[in-house]
Amino acid sequence: xxxxxxxxxxxxxxxxxxxxxxxxxxxxxxxxxxxxxxxxxxxxxxxxxxxxxxxxxxxxxxxxxxxxxxxxxxxxxxxxxxxxxxxxxxxxxxxxxxxxxxxxxxxxxxxxxxxxxxxxxxxxxxxxxxxxxxxxxxxxxxxxxxxxxxxxxxxxxxxxxxxxxxxxxxxxxxxxxxxxxxxxxxxxxxxxxxxxxxxxxxxxxxxxxxxxxxxxxxxxxxxxxxxxxxxxxxxxxxxxxxxxxxxxxxxxxxxxxxxxx
Numbered sequence: 001x002x003x004x005x006x007x008x009x010x011x012x013x014x015x016x017x018x019x020x021x022x023x024x025x026x027x028x029x030x031x032x033x034x035x036x037x038x039x040x041x042x043x044x045x046x047x048x049x050x051x052x053x054x055x056x057x058x059x060x061x062x063x064x065x066x067x068x069x070x071x072x073x074x075x076x077x078x079x080x081x082x083x084x085x086x087x088x089x090x091x092x093x094x095x096x097x098x099x100x101x102x103x104x105x106x107x108x109x110x111x112x113x114x115x116x117x118x119x120x121x122x123x124x125x126x127x128x129x130x131x132x133x134x135x136x137x138x139x140x141x142x143x144x145x146x147x148x149x150x151x152x153x154x155x156x157x158x159x160x161x162x163x164x165x166x167x168x169x170x171x172x173x174x175x176x177x178x179x180x181x182x183x184x185x186x187x188x189x190x191x192x193x194x195x196x197x198x199x200x201x202x203x204x205x206x207x208x209x210x211x212x213x214x215x216x217x218x219x220x221x222x223x224x225x226x227x228x229x230x231x232x233x234x235x236x237x238x239x240x241x242x243x244x245x246x247x248x249x250x251x252x253x254x255x256x257x258x259x260x261x
Contacts, residue, residue, distance in 0.1 A: 002051075003044060004043065004178075009031075013078075014038045015071070016030060016088075017045060017171065019043065021048060022172070023049030023170075025155075026085070026239070027239065047171070047179055054174065059182045060093075060182055060184065068099050079101065079102060081104060082095050082096065084111065087111075093111075093189050096198070103203075103254055104259045106199070108200065115188035124183060125184060131176050137168070137169060137171060148210050153235065154232075164240065170233050196223055200258040202216055202226060203229045203246060204229075206233070206234060234246075
């Protein structure tokens with residue numbers, strides 16, 4: 001599948017993978033911060049943003065393969081920094097495990113290494129069926145929004161919510177369904193974390209209700225060369241909710257573990 005993407009700046013390559021059901025615009029603040037010294041490639045994952053949304057299940061491994069194909073198309077051959085949030089983190093983990101030569105450093109933000117529980121997978125399928133029946137992603141958006149942001153964001157930075165809600169509402173139903181089913185069948189990666197030998201930054205919003213701090217800390221503890229950061233005044237969307245704090249941690253990480261251009 002040919003993905004839509006942004007390609008900004010020059011220097012060592014950083015690939016940024018968005019969450020569900022969002023698009024590459026969620027990384028705008030990171031692209032601005034990184035572009036002076038890095039080449040930032042931010043794709044719309046299959047079924048999201050401007051990328052195609054065919055019927056079917058979008059597995060995390062297939063999404064990872066599509067990202068690698070995009071890098072091939074752009075002539076990017078060497079190891080890159082790969083960062084992902086939530087679903088994008090599932091895809092980033094797939095790249096780190098199944099395309100190890102392409103990943104020189106890894107950033108995992110507000111994500112999980114565990115598979116869905118049977119109850120969580122069943123809930124995703126129930127949601128997918130509801131979207132298929134109605135052709136409407138609105139209920140998915142309304143159900144997710146309260147859990148995505150911290151209360152500090154709703155209270156102090158409410159202007160962040162409408163653009164993200166609009167991005168979610170713009171995700172086509174086949175994309176929502178395909179991603180839900182792909183996330184439901186993703187494998188448990190916890191036992192394979194020890195296979196990742198590159199430097200890793202693990203970042204979590206202090207108020208993340210979906211990927212809690214303790215679960216993210218467990219991921220960090222299972223990795224070798226890993227830096228763990230808690231992003232204040234942020235929930236599940238730490239890079240979007242508190243870009244200053246997230247970008248500071250990201251830029252420090254990239255300075256300490258530089259890749260060649």
